[in-house]
Amino acid sequence: MTEEKWAAKVLQISSRLSDRKALGQEILAEPELINYSLKFIQEGSEELATKAAYGLDIALRSDIKILKPYRSSFLNVLQENKIETVSRIFSKICELLTSEFLKNENLSKAEREQILSKCFDWLIGNEKVAVKVFAMQSIYNLSETESWIPGELKAQLELQFDASSAAFQSRAKSILRKLES
Template identity: 90%
Template sequence: MTEEKWAVKVLQISSRLSDRKALGQEISAEPELINYSLKFIQQGSEELATKAAYGLDIALRSDIKLLKPYLDPFLNALQKNQIETVSRIFSKICELLTSKFLKSEKLSKAEREQILSKCFDWLIGNEKIAVKVFAMQSIYNLSETESWIPGELKAQLELQFDASSAAFQSRAKSILKKLES
């Protein structure tokens, strides 16, 4: 499928789960569509970017390994993204990358650093709770790769704990407990 045809198809979907699933299944069947989707996310049209991210979300939740050939474009899009809905999806993809993906594939030091940098930005910044929760889990998943990570993560979680929502506190409590053991 050409990039133009994919853009037309992506723009035709709604945010309904059935539409997102159909788009995700198409990406799963034709993984090169990941590259087009990542391009759309970086091009700035919020509608196209958000809908492209919906498809990526479904496809990569099913099989995160589909992202491997497109990891560099994903990391570029990760750094440049400013769209709130896309941030939520990207934070979930980071969590998948740092858990399931790490068990079978190794991320390079540079790849880990890009993910850590963005996840700490999300955790420290004024983001929605879901983004922060996925970010803290991703950071924790990488905590054994660098000696400084556990201390920094613990400090951030403790700093934000009392002023945060129940969802934040629940995940933070779980991670803090793991960091203590």
């Protein structure tokens, strides 16, 4: 499929789950659409970027491994993204990548550093709770790769705990317990 046809198809969807699933299925069937989707997220309008991210979200929840040939592009777009909805989706993708890393250790040191940097930015910054929860889980998933990570993660979770939502506190408690053991 051409970039123009993919853009037109992406713009046709709504935020309904059935539309997002259909887009995700197309990406699963034709993984090279990931490249176009990342380009739309980086360079497109907010509407095109958000809808492209919806499709990526569904596809990568089904099979995170299809991102491998595009991981470098994803990590570059990850660093530059400023769209709130895309941040939530990207934070979930980071969690999926780091969960896969726990099984297969398939992220390079540079890739882990990019993910950690962005996830700490999200955790420390003024982000919605879903982004923070996915970020803290991603950081925890990588906590054994560098000796400084557990202490920094624990400090951030404790610092934000009392002023945070129940959802944040629930995940933070779980991670703090794991860090203590």
